[in-house]
Amino acid sequence: MIIAVDAAARDTTEAEHVLHELLAPVHAPVVACTHLVSGDGPPHYAVSVTGTAVGLEQHVRAWAAGRGAGVAITRAGASSPDLAGPSTLVRGAYVAAVEAALGSAGRLVRWPGHEHAYGVLTAADLRARCGIDQIEALGGLPVEDDSRIDTLGFLRPIRRVTGTVLQVQPAAGGLLIPFELEHQQKCCADH
């Protein structure tokens, strides 16, 4: 089952907050993603949850109805998904559901293996144990099996047709760190 919700999150932080609320009652492992919705109206993020978690659907429906969010819920083998909510947001939820079904796009927040992805790991470890298929570094920097990657406790790999990709950048001490850092510099932040 894929449950996709578009609550018009303006950035990935807001989208992850939506996921956090949707997944509050869930203890079973799921795949959870954020999805960029850029094709129509203001660009924003929708989210998807793939998996079979008891009670999730009911919780999501209530949550989304209370906030005027768009929802797309798919069941394997059904002829069409259940769609609910305002049409502009249903569109984003549907896009997220399609991307989740294909597994070819989206940014992973939870995925099989994420529970092992903490601390400093080698590229080989990340690929063997953490559900990462490829590691790509900025600026043409090579990534070897024994390249050390400091996860900084926050990995957000992306999905491509070719698999799950972790994008990294060089950091102090010869380490690699994730390209996307947990704390993004706000536009006018007090720095």
Add this chain to the structure above:
Amino acid sequence: MGHSHGHEHGHGHGHGHGHDHDHHHPNAELDAATLAALDESIPDRELSPSEVSRRSLLRSAGILGGTAALAVTGAQAAAAAAPKNVPGWIFRQGKRPNVWLAGDHHIHTQFSSDGMYRVVDQARHAAAYGLDWLVITDHGGATHARIGVDLVNPQIKAARSELKDTLIFQGLEWNIPAAEHGTVFVAPGSREVEVLKQFENSYDGSVKGASGNSPANEALAVAGIQWLGQQVDRRRVQDALFLANHPARNGIDSPHEIRNWRDADPRIAVGFEGAPGHQAAGLPSTIGPGSARGFYGNAPGANSFPGYPLESYRTWGGFDWMTSTVGGLWDSLLAEGKPWWISANSDSHVNWNETSRRPDGSNQAQFDRDGRYMDPVHGTTVNRTAGDFWPGYYSRTHVGADRRDYVSVMEGLRAGRMWVDHGMLAKGVEVEVREVGQRYGEPLGGALLVRRGRPVELVVRITTQTMPNWANFVPKLNRVDAIRGAVTGAVSNKDSFTAPDTKVVRQWDTSGKRGTFELVLPLGRAEEPFYVRVRGTDGNRSQPGYLGAAIDPAGPQLDVVGDADPWVDLWFYTNPIWVLPKK
């Protein structure tokens, strides 16, 4: 360092990285194969094998029957309308500068919600660190539009009379609708506040709630630039300029937006920051913030242009990727044969290694009420996590002017008679393109009109640094590069950001040279229009350019988050000179 990007990127740019087509397409998220798989009016037999497999994946997921959701579309107006009554592109000829004036057009004070210093704090340090002119650019926003823009003016006027030799402009940091920030400033005069205030209230993205990407917001930005031009036409202010700030930081200044600003009124919109401020931000955490140089540390967001690669979100040798990439976005603008200039500024808010702080009780609520933070006080401790340098301490924009006055500085900026450097890398850089045998040619920003077939040459006259910089060492200019590109005319795709013909054509080893010396590069016979620009470095950090070693064998290196000491990675960049053959 191995670098495999050249070919892949060069190739990919033309084929399916997603920025060749209009990114306002209603189904921008889903690629053509997915859309075909979803469209049940297309029979399976007409799909490719991969489309068929996608369709079966979608069918088994139970999602195929919902495509009606995709049909919802909102207004998808075309991008900002083409400007009317645009004056011709500004190429100035024969304007050899009489004086070079160093300055900074991006400085914050206590009238910014993230600032702290008085105007005179900034101006006095700027003057002490060697700047001749500066622009006070507090953030646009509700509080600033309401009272800040008024309140800062008496401080600016007082600083002008206090510091007689320093030119202090009033401006603001415009939240460009649908895009990043930009410097807007005007020539001093009786209506400087009135015009800036009206501009901010009418066109600031934050004041107007127009930050997000939309055709209407993009049009508002264009209208704002045109409005500034009208104020000059109506003599409400003697002059006005706009330069885009930290353009690649968040990927939200798309190529077509930059082109639309430039084309909105080329008298007003003249360039962008080639190097952003916050140059101390990458200092290692043992002595500094341990962040990304320039605070360029973000990942793409919802409003980011999807065609920009991740590399564009970081600085390279302290410079913005749009400028540091030879054959990249800046060159793609220059290759159109239209002026677009680069600058370098401090973006000073709170300076690294400084002891002052805001006083107790000076908080956001107090700022919102009073339009300013209270004056700074001695903080009894060193602020190592601040990421900025004082104006003039590290970044300088050198403008060739006729005279040492406000209007001449603005004229020099508009004419592109400027070069920028970090850490006082060079004492003087004069660049000229001349017909062989002639004594004088065109200076920076100029266009040499020459009879077709005549031989022309580039002359770079360097005066090496004799004074120590503000890190107290005398920087060494060890290499100078000449970059050349064909002028190929207006682009058909306003979102293109490569200039395939532009590359480094000469590298001079200048190590050990002292005093003033000339580098001369024959440019052949002038048959087709082209431009040249110049870059120099201490040579400490280099790697093949983002578009490959054939384009730029030793360009600036990608800056490392938390390990970017700006003093050991110094560059200067000049603006271009055009060569335009006549029949």
